[in-house]
Amino acid sequence: MSITIGVDIGGSHISSAAINGNDFVIIPQTYFSGPVDSKASKEVIIQKWAEIINQTIQAVQHTSDFVEKDKIGIAFSMPGPFQYESGIAMFEGNDKYEALYNVSISQELIGYLNTKNVSFRFLNDASCFGVGGCLKESATDAEKVIAITLGTGFGAAFLDHKLPITQGEDVPHNGCLWDKPFHNSIADNYFSTRWFLNEYEKSTGKKLTDGVKEIASIEDFSTAKIFDDFANNLTEFLAPFIIKFDADLLILGGNIAKSHRLFLSKVQENLKKQNIDLAISIVENTEQTSILGSSYLYNEVFWERIKAELPYF
Template sequence: MSITIGVDIGGSHISSAAINGNDFVIIPETYFSGPVDSKASKEVIIKKWAEIINQTIQAVQKISGYTEKDKIGIAFSMPGPFQYESGIAMFEGNDKYESLYNVSVSEELVKYLDAKNVSFRFLNDASCFGVGGSLKENSSVENKVIAITLGTGFGAAFLDNKLPLTQGDNVPHNGCLWDKPFQDGIADSYFSTRWFLKEYEKSTGNKLTDGVKEIAAIESFSTAKIFDDFANNLTEFLAPFIIDFDADLLVIGGNIAKSHRLFLPKVKENLKAKNIDLAISIVENTEHTSILGSSYLYNEVFWERIKAELPYF
């Protein structure tokens, strides 16, 4: 028997769950999550990751008839910069997990896991979210998917038949959007939580700390205009990429997506005005979707297609 565990690494958390590969769902009572201090030492971070993953391993052992001979595949939805083929972290200058710079996550993590017959596979977190979103839609018609995550940062993935693409004439460099030019800066500065906080302070003179959820709860002309401006900016930025990629589906996740009622109607209206017709899917639980997407790395057909082109960033 082989077991697949999907892991989502965030800037301040880790989540882990075992996946039923037959119907592509999280196995009940195997999901665990916990906070992580991304500025802690290498040992503290790795031990915390192991602690959460071990809870999933122990749950699987209880419910599945697991034996020590059984193989466990652990698939990571991992932010960059990261060497996804070798499993070596390259976090530097991005204010998170910098103590893991040039560290082999596989070699360090296995020291603290309750199971030793394990293997590891890694993929960019935005790509995992995109793969998970594509699989949840489960539509043969929607072959070309752009997936974006709107939160503390702006993640993106371009997928053709569930395969993340990082190069090609109709795909932006590295399959990323966060670093692409937009207005007076780069996209990440406009499609993240800090943009909302900055715009709210600029509009009202007041500082907020809880993010977009707090702004969404305030019904005023100022907040309505902020969400309208966000929708206009998002449409203006995404439209050329949607057209170039000839996308069939746009999947949106991240914490900002939870306030979609305040910006999605305007996005749809703007796209229609540009004669762009594509389906849009909002994913409320980005973590679960990323975990599911990461687990697909242990679909051997998918792995054979993707492993030679794992991104190095």
């Protein structure tokens, strides 16, 4: 029996779970999550990651069909910048996990795990979310998918038959959208939590701290306009990429997507005006979807197809 553990690394958390490789669902009682101080030292960060992963390992080892010789594959949904093939972190100048710069995650982490009978694979977090979203939507006929995460940052993945596409004439460079120009800046500054907070402060003169959920709960003219502006910006920005990629499904995740009732209908209306016809799916649990997507790295057919083209950024 081979065991796969999916791990989602966020800017302030880690989540870990074992995955049933037959139907790609999380095995009950193996999901664990905890906060991480991304500004801590290398040792503190790695120890915290190991603490959560060890809880999943221990839960797996207590299952009736686990035997000592079973190798555990640990698959990471990892933000960039990161060398995904070598497993070396390149976090620098982005205000998170900078103590891990030029550190081999595999070499450091294995010293803190309860078992050494493990292997490691890594993929960009937005790509993992996209793969996980495709697995959840496997009953649909969608072949070409754009998956985006809307939260503290703006993540994106372009997928063709579940495969993340990072190069080619029909996708942006590295398959990323956060760094692409939009209006007077880059997309990340328009499709993230800080945009909402800045717009609310500009509109009302008040500062909020709880993010988009707090703004969504207010429901007055100011917040309605903010969500309308967001929808207009999002469709204006995404439309050319949707057309060029010929996408037939758009998957939305992240904390902002949880407030979709306030902007989704406007997005759909705007796309219809541009004669863009595609399905839109909302993923409520982005972390667990990313964990599912990362676990697919241990589908050997999938791994053989992507390992030579893992992004380096």
